[in-house]
Amino acid sequence: MQTADIRNKLYLHRTKVVVIWFLLFSGMCQAQGFLYARKNNPFYDEKRKITYGFLIGLHTTAYQVNYSDQFVTPAFDTLFAVTPEWKPGFSLGFIVNYRAHEFLDFRITPKVAFYEHSLIYRFTDGTSDRELVETTMVEFPMLVKYKSMRRGNVRMYMIGGIKPGIEASGKKEIENVSDQLEVTPFNFSVEAGLGFDLYFPLFKFSPEIRFSRGVINHLDNTTNKFGAPLSRINTNTVTVYLLFQ
Known part of the structure; x- marks a missing residue:
């Protein structure tokens, strides 16, 4: 057997x-x-300086937290960890691309992104408290795209830049958030990624992966029970984009 x-x-x-x-x-x-294969749209990159399109993004995002001095005080002696969770989301936007050189483009991609961020507050007695922050952000990535030589219907590229964003909803004005984790309505990130331009007869399709790192402190209120143990919050996001031009 x-x-x-x-x-x-x-x-x-x-x-x-x-x-x-x-x-x-x-x-x-x-x-x-x-x-x-035979080249589709062989003069796509030469015939126009400015091209337009749209994008769909699927992302996963999480906070990165730093503890404050209050975390080790008797007021929080039962709290032993604050753990971020990765959460999915998506974004929709437009593409405005300017071809500066054969191998260099400048691009802006204004978009609306839907985020969920979660922190788990773990206590010494084995219990936990999950705090969920949902935000809708209007973002304006400004990017530089460095392209390889086109081979057939494929071109590889690297991309990077900055991404300012502002919260679209006005929850802070209509809700009592004194007992919730509060974050600033503004965020600023740096981005880097890579992708492929795939040329089809009628359009160009570009799958792309990009990492985004928030560089400003996203924590707004440090006086309530969720904000006091923390001194800083930054955002980390990994996004897969599908771009159509």
């Missing part, structure tokens, strides 16, 4: 390996075909 079980496991392992190699080989063949 043990020998038969080992044989079955080896057979299943070989089957998985064969399937994985088949999928990888199929993907490589498709990529090779797209790379060396």
